[in-house]
Amino acid sequence: MSTKVSTPSRTAPSGSGRRAGSNEAEAVEVRVDLRRSRGRLVRIIGPFTPLLILVLWEVASRVGVLDARFFPPPSAIAETFWTMLSTGDLVEHAAVTLSRIAIGFLMGGIPGLVLGIALGSVTWLRTLLGPIFASLLPVPKVAIFPLLLLVFGLGEMSKYVIVGIGVFFYIFYNAMGGVLQTPQIHFDVATANGANRLQRWSTVALPSALPSIFTGLKLAVGGAFVIIAASEFVGSRNGLGYLIWSSWTTFAVAKMYVGIVTISALGYLSTTLVTLLERRLIPWSRQ
Structure with missing residues (x-):
């Protein structure tokens, strides 16, 4: 009397699994693009940061937010x-x-x-x-x-x-x-x-x-x-x-x-x- 041993059959990944993997890859790509964009923005704005501070200092001293006796424009x-x-x-x-x-x-x-x-x-x-x-x-x-x-x-x-x-x-x-x-x-x-x-x-x-x-x-x-x-x-x-x-x-x-x-x-x-x-x-x- 012979017995049949059942083996698990390989099934192709379901459509939902493929969609989940694709969505995850797209999310990673979006995060990488955001980091690159943020890096480019920082490199562009960085040199102007001291100028921005000086402008804010000038305005604050002129309008009286800063005491001009101690912080002249x-x-x-x-x-x-x-x-x-x-x-x-x-x-x-x-x-x-x-x-x-x-x-x-x-x-x-x-x-x-x-x-x-x-x-x-x-x-x-x-x-x-x-x-x-x-x-x-x-x-x-x-x-x-x-x-x-x-x-x-x-x-x-x-x-x-x-x-x-x-x-x-x-x-x-x-x-x-x-x-x-x-x-x-x-x-x-x-x-x-x-x-x-x-x-x-x-x-x-x-x-x-x-x-x-x-x-x-x-x-x-x-x-x-x-x-x-x-x-x-x-x-x-x-x-x-x-x-x-x-x-x-x-x-x-x-x-x-x-x-x-x-x-x-x-x-x-x-x-x-x-x-x-x-x-x-x-x-x-x-x-």
Whole structure:
């Protein structure tokens, strides 16, 4: 007696199943199109966002929503900016600030780069000096400015040193971190090919650390502008920080905003220049 074993028969998907799958695919496509459209809209509107903010600020200040004594219209600030630019007053203050930053950058950046690569490459040196730098890092750099005034006086040297100290730590830690991230096998290969310690630093450690070093440079640029502005508040008779502080004390609010906008624009341009230099020197970092 034979028994029949029933096997499930394959049936074609029903029409409702095909419609459900088609609807889901269409919904996904619609969502993708919406995201693309939103992205294009953001790219178009994005550059006009600052202009929109300025227009709203202008209107709010004119109609009294914002107190014009503290938030003067952007048109009034622009007029003051043009006047100070025409007389050369703004250029003089900006040139003084930039020169202080440049000299302080060299004073702090070069030692920070050398020591960062050295401590990243030499274990015993990192063990010996690392805790010292780690203990000094949390100290607010502006907090030691009164001490620098006592040591160096109200002259230019105190401002160079305070900028140099701030720049040093940004570059030092990024350079050391960049070297420490370099695979040890790279150093071993250089040693196997007869490279001495100096050659290992110049051909392995420095190129490997360059992306981190440029990150430190960009951070140092922003930090340098903050530090120099704060130091010029109390220890200077010129510079953009002095312009901001003296305008505040005399309630020349429009001039104060001119100083703030100028130092912000210079900081942005300086960071952009460092970024362009990075792309020129180490194009592989973008990969």
